[in-house]
Amino acid sequence: MEFSIKSGNPEKLRTDCLIVGIFEERKLSDSAKHIDAMSDKAISHVLKSGDMEGKLGSTLVMHQVPNISAARVMLVGLGKIADYNERHLRQAVRATVKALPKGVQTIAFTLTEINIQQSSIATKVAHLVETVIDATYVVNAIKEKKPENHPLEKVVIQVEKTETTQAEQAVNNGSGIAKGMRLAKDLGNLPPNICTPTYLGDQAKKLAKDYGFKVEVLDKSQIEKLGMGSFLGVAQGSLEPPKLIVLQHNKGKKSQKPVVLVGKGITFDTGGISLKPGADMDEMKYDMCGAASVLGTFKAIGELNLPLNVVAIIPTCDNMPSGNALKPGDVLTSMAGLTIEVLNTDAEGRLILCDALTYAERFEPSAVVDIATLTGACVIALGHHPSGLFSNNDALAKELLEAGEKSHDRAWHMPLWEEYQSQLDSNFADIANIGGRAGGSITAACFLSRFAKKYEWAHLDIAGTAWKSGKEKGGTGRPVPLLTTFLMHRASQAK
Numbered sequence: 001m002e003f004s005i006k007s008g009n010p011e012k013l014r015t016d017c018l019i020v021g022i023f024e025e026r027k028l029s030d031s032a033k034h035i036d037a038m039s040d041k042a043i044s045h046v047l048k049s050g051d052m053e054g055k056l057g058s059t060l061v062m063h064q065v066p067n068i069s070a071a072r073v074m075l076v077g078l079g080k081i082a083d084y085n086e087r088h089l090r091q092a093v094r095a096t097v098k099a100l101p102k103g104v105q106t107i108a109f110t111l112t113e114i115n116i117q118q119s120s121i122a123t124k125v126a127h128l129v130e131t132v133i134d135a136t137y138v139v140n141a142i143k144e145k146k147p148e149n150h151p152l153e154k155v156v157i158q159v160e161k162t163e164t165t166q167a168e169q170a171v172n173n174g175s176g177i178a179k180g181m182r183l184a185k186d187l188g189n190l191p192p193n194i195c196t197p198t199y200l201g202d203q204a205k206k207l208a209k210d211y212g213f214k215v216e217v218l219d220k221s222q223i224e225k226l227g228m229g230s231f232l233g234v235a236q237g238s239l240e241p242p243k244l245i246v247l248q249h250n251k252g253k254k255s256q257k258p259v260v261l262v263g264k265g266i267t268f269d270t271g272g273i274s275l276k277p278g279a280d281m282d283e284m285k286y287d288m289c290g291a292a293s294v295l296g297t298f299k300a301i302g303e304l305n306l307p308l309n310v311v312a313i314i315p316t317c318d319n320m321p322s323g324n325a326l327k328p329g330d331v332l333t334s335m336a337g338l339t340i341e342v343l344n345t346d347a348e349g350r351l352i353l354c355d356a357l358t359y360a361e362r363f364e365p366s367a368v369v370d371i372a373t374l375t376g377a378c379v380i381a382l383g384h385h386p387s388g389l390f391s392n393n394d395a396l397a398k399e400l401l402e403a404g405e406k407s408h409d410r411a412w413h414m415p416l417w418e419e420y421q422s423q424l425d426s427n428f429a430d431i432a433n434i435g436g437r438a439g440g441s442i443t444a445a446c447f448l449s450r451f452a453k454k455y456e457w458a459h460l461d462i463a464g465t466a467w468k469s470g471k472e473k474g475g476t477g478r479p480v481p482l483l484t485t486f487l488m489h490r491a492s493q494a495k
Ligand code: BES
Pocket: 269, 271, 287, 344, 346, 347, 348, 349, 373, 374, 375, 376, 377, 379, 434, 435, 440, 463, 464
């Protein structure tokens, strides 16, 4: 898909579909007014008929509008003028894309003309671009007939002449994030017999080649040498060999301490011997979405050529029951030396992440953020809108929360209080891997915090946000926008 910025009169745009906004009070946006005046009140007639009231996300397609070069004009409802904000813009853009008639290959938006308090043209254009790419995503399903790409080919964004340069830069930012999201969705959606730890390692190597990252994919014997007994405990039940993926994007000053992203890469989570119930177990192919979001974020920062040092660490394996699998009661020795009593083999994410967090120490990080589909309890606590955010540093938490707000990929700050830690006490090891039902997402974060004492650290529990269930089942590409925006902010501060 190709995006271009244009300025000039909207009636002269040669496009399959020109998109103009209508507010709920049946008030016309500037471009709508302009088209209305040029076309002998064609829009006013439609509004009078009552067919379009301007409700947020409602659409109506007009054909053969007089004196207008576009083949169609689509009216899109923007809701109440007083309420209009970035979220409404994104929702309106999504609605237009979903409502495009089949024959439309080129479209032109005028929606970024509408003023939003505290939002720049760059922000509006970036959100528009990201939303269009996100809404036209087609799952690469494995069918006899390969799914066709979305028919939309060209998207014009109409802006004021003075805004052109900023808008063009914003197209880059928006599409960089969207490309990262697409990779995260693609990896999440792949079946678990294809998207194995080895496959993820190959994807990391491909990214490294495309964007000049340094890459290492450590195999089982190298992971053994590192002493990652906890990670290997999870991996031992599967015939699929584990991998530890390390990517480095070194585009900051040499002396600059890197941000480290750690992604949970369980390519399938059966629960192990503490076997999960059968219903919807297929969705546990998404248990590598933390890893996918880290790879997606690397794609985005590669696209943006972000001037920052960033490291990715991805422990990846399957969690399977077998004659060789981990058992409840087993005690593992982590790379940090802490011993772990495994009371439930289904609490495996923290077991692979803790060794990756210890490995992160060698990079002397400025901050470490881990991303994991860690707990069902997080979904119970927060539902599917925000990711859960935990941190041992309030300033870092604030930075991530703000990046989430800015990118419309929000997180919610959860407590990580000392009081919860004793739920992890064990009679037989330094720490147990579960802390009971109460506050399950918090005790999971507490477990990780024991291995993240040497640096500023945050944990994003994305169990509720990384994919959708039901009819729309599929990866969401989250939290690539949050992470990329966080890194962009860090890069701008490093200047
Ligand atoms: N991958 C799951 C978490 C999960 C469950 C994500 C459902 C999304 C939907 C994780 O490995 C897990 O199984 N966690 C257990 C922890 C429990 C045994 C303490 C859980 O949440 O039930």
